[in-house]
Amino acid sequence: MFATFKSCARSVSVAGTGLALVGIAALPLQALAHDGHAEAAKPAQAQAPVDANAQVVVRDAATGQLRAATPEEAQALHASRAGVATLRKSAVAATPQARFHPSGARGARLTDEFMSYSVVVRQPDGSLATLCFESREEADAALKAAASPVAKTSTLPTE
Amino acid sequence: MTQFKASFAPVTAALALTFGALAANAATIQISSRDAAGVGFNDPTPVAPVGGNSGTTLGQQRLNVYRYVADIWEQNLQSNVTITVSAGWEALTCTSSSAVLGSAGAWNIWYDFANGVPGTWYPQALANKLSGVNLSAGIPDDGSGYGTVDIKTQFNVNLGNTGCLDGTPFYLGLDGNAGTKVNFVETLLHELGHGLGFSVLTVQTSTGLRVIADGSAYGANGLPSIWEGFMYDSTVGKTWLQMTPAERKASAINPLHLAWNGSNAVTGAASVLGNVPTIKVTTPVPGASGFYDYGTASFGPPVTTPSAFGTLAVVPVDPVTGPGCVAFDVATAAAVAGKVAIIDRGACTFATKAKNAQNAGAFGVIIANNAAGAAPGLGGADPTITIPTVSVSQADGVKLKAAVADAVKYGSRGKPGSVIGSFSVDTTRRAGADSAGRPLLYTPNPLVSGSSVSHWDVSAFPNLLMEPNINSDLTTVLVPPKDLTLPLLKDLGW
Numbered sequence: 001m002f003a004t005f006k007s008c009a010r011s012v013s014v015a016g017t018g019l020a021l022v023g024i025a026a027l028p029l030q031a032l033a034h035d036g037h038a039e040a041a042k043p044a045q046a047q048a049p050v051d052a053n054a055q056v057v058v059r060d061a062a063t064g065q066l067r068a069a070t071p072e073e074a075q076a077l078h079a080s081r082a083g084v085a086t087l088r089k090s091a092v093a094a095t096p097q098a099r100f101h102p103s104g105a106r107g108a109r110l111t112d113e114f115m116s117y118s119v120v121v122r123q124p125d126g127s128l129a130t131l132c133f134e135s136r137e138e139a140d141a142a143l144k145a146a147a148s149p150v151a152k153t154s155t156l157p158t159e
Numbered sequence: 160m161t162q163f164k165a166s167f168a169p170v171t172a173a174l175a176l177t178f179g180a181l182a183a184n185a186a187t188i189q190i191s192s193r194d195a196a197g198v199g200f201n202d203p204t205p206v207a208p209v210g211g212n213s214g215t216t217l218g219q220q221r222l223n224v225y226r227y228v229a230d231i232w233e234q235n236l237q238s239n240v241t242i243t244v245s246a247g248w249e250a251l252t253c254t255s256s257s258a259v260l261g262s263a264g265a266w267n268i269w270y271d272f273a274n275g276v277p278g279t280w281y282p283q284a285l286a287n288k289l290s291g292v293n294l295s296a297g298i299p300d301d302g303s304g305y306g307t308v309d310i311k312t313q314f315n316v317n318l319g320n321t322g323c324l325d326g327t328p329f330y331l332g333l334d335g336n337a338g339t340k341v342n343f344v345e346t347l348l349h350e351l352g353h354g355l356g357f358s359v360l361t362v363q364t365s366t367g368l369r370v371i372a373d374g375s376a377y378g379a380n381g382l383p384s385i386w387e388g389f390m391y392d393s394t395v396g397k398t399w400l401q402m403t404p405a406e407r408k409a410s411a412i413n414p415l416h417l418a419w420n421g422s423n424a425v426t427g428a429a430s431v432l433g434n435v436p437t438i439k440v441t442t443p444v445p446g447a448s449g450f451y452d453y454g455t456a457s458f459g460p461p462v463t464t465p466s467a468f469g470t471l472a473v474v475p476v477d478p479v480t481g482p483g484c485v486a487f488d489v490a491t492a493a494a495v496a497g498k499v500a501i502i503d504r505g506a507c508t509f510a511t512k513a514k515n516a517q518n519a520g521a522f523g524v525i526i527a528n529n530a531a532g533a534a535p536g537l538g539g540a541d542p543t544i545t546i547p548t549v550s551v552s553q554a555d556g557v558k559l560k561a562a563v564a565d566a567v568k569y570g571s572r573g574k575p576g577s578v579i580g581s582f583s584v585d586t587t588r589r590a591g592a593d594s595a596g597r598p599l600l601y602t603p604n605p606l607v608s609g610s611s612v613s614h615w616d617v618s619a620f621p622n623l624l625m626e627p628n629i630n631s632d633l634t635t636v637l638v639p640p641k642d643l644t645l646p647l648l649k650d651l652g653w
Contacts (some may be wrong), residue, residue, distance in 0.1 A: 062259075097374070098375070099294070099374075103273060105269050105290070106270055106372065107283070107286075109368070110267065110374070114361075115263060116260040118262070118629065119350065127646075132353075132611070133611065134611040138261055144252070157535055158508050159511075
């Protein structure tokens, strides 16, 4: 696992830093926890600082020389990698996938379109209204309506 | 002996059922994190223990709530197959005053497995329980890392930060004392309920179409979900199983006429749901006495039941300024002083009408709706309003106004007939159930926020966990006499 990860070192540009992260010499095994399916019931493992032992080098935008990454730069790299991984996984899960069981049962892996969404809107009197919707579209529409000047007054009709 | 033999078979069957029920173990729920290090469940931000949550980091407290809620579900469900939940904290849509809290749902669905209704979609957790096997076992992951789980959940990692319901984070205590924060226990309890099966799931209510056999799309030849056999529309006298897509589409917006007819939930409703609060009208006018459903207002004092309301009077519609929208003229003020003013909806705010009636000396206000449908909730705010205001449906408004007009002739010269209202309960009906005692599903027309047949109707009283509104007075009890969540799930096969 460790060797495999080393071979995957690549250049990743980090927006806003003025730096190019040019290599990753090593990352601890814990850094891969988010790529797998780490059991949340083991918080001690899941909470280990990911970059505690990482050796990350960057090319300094000012000098053009390689140097060790600052903690902030290392964190940015990690966040970027996590973002890429999340996007990749999201793409995988974007379409349903058929399922088959030897017993003859048939199934499907669904998508986020089938999720229920809970939304909260702060009312004019400061109280919170929490609603559950059966689609992302409805949830987004509720947020949009809550943001409009007309609907800001209440989720109930006022006249 | 003969009698013993004759009764032996049923007793054996009963024992078999009993042992069968005992054979299923309490469910085990496994939560798996998708979070990166330092994020979500792994957020190392130090926090003080709160409300029975002993976690000392934000991530640990989040995890503790998940475990707490999973334990509640474990105590209520039986299954020999571990229920798997994929959980993550992500940046979801936000504004400074609103936010998507999170989402959840069944991630895999099945049909034609052992002990299920053939040709019928089930959520995986329930399909596994019924078949006794993990149907996804051996299926390679789809690359996501969570492709075979029963339930997928995600919640807003930014809630409470600037730009995301500013200053109002999730309350991570376990004691229900959320105060002005968002109660994460109740939110998660509700959303996991959907993932476990409290959902029509594979029916697109806006079209009535169902997910087809390969799971790839909605279609006219789709398979029914296990929910549909329990959804009974009293207008057409059919369950959703018996309907065309067009009929299902219409049923999804048929207010107060789509009910759950599963025996567990119907039985539970009798002990969970209270009697319907109503305006009890007494009058000598033939056919006008009786119970009238009402909606409440967000302004003015709350209605107390039972209590007197008063003698009803009608505020005439001014064709120029609208009904009750300006200070009442002398005649109208005299008519409503000391009485309850019936005012038509329209042309100005509910609060304006109530304030004008109050200024004229009215003791209360009834807003008569100006469109078909149930009595609406009355929004608005005016802290100076001190009289109770309620609404009635358009049909009931017409009936009450006619009664007020006719009442005089039913009295004597010294004591004209009148129409008197009081706040009472209709002991023949349950709040949130139809006339047969079946708990109602949420089917407002037109569609409004939270519209979904995958929830109980908002008329339920007391409030239920699986209403579209996640109310602040909920508990974590899922069974009667507190709640109907578990009875519905048992109807499905849990």
